[in-house]
Amino acid sequence: MQTKNKFLDDMSQLVTNAMGVAQGARDEAQGAMKSLVDRILADRNLVTREEFEAVRAMAQKAREENDALSARITALESRLQGAAHEVQSQDEWPGSPGA
Numbered sequence: 283m284q285t286k287n288k289f290l291d292d293m294s295q296l297v298t299n300a301m302g303v304a305q306g307a308r309d310e311a312q313g314a315m316k317s318l319v320d321r322i323l324a325d326r327n328l329v330t331r332e333e334f335e336a337v338r339a340m341a342q343k344a345r346e347e348n349d350a351l352s353a354r355i356t357a358l359e360s361r362l363q364g365a366a367h368e369v370q371s372q373d374e375w376p377g378s379p380g381a
Contacts, residue, residue: 329337
């Protein structure tokens with residue numbers, strides 16, 4: 283048979299209520315800190331992860347295009363040098379129009 287102890291019941295209720303209040307205070311403090319951090323970050327003019335990733339992708343694409351264009355220029359310069367060398371060789375042959 284259990285006996286009811288009013289003091290223990292009251293203490294149990296008090297602890298339960300205190301835990302609820304502490305949880306509410308914790309949630310409120312977290313919200314306030316998040317708001318403060320968001321405001322500080324906004325004042326610092328920082329970018330979001332999404333913005334960073336978008337710019338990073340654009341830079342990667344530009345780098346790839348730059349590499350492709352560089353290779354194309356190198357190939358064209360090589361062809362141009364070959365053609366210039368061929369024209370110069372024809373000018374040096376006997377009986378060529380330039381001789």
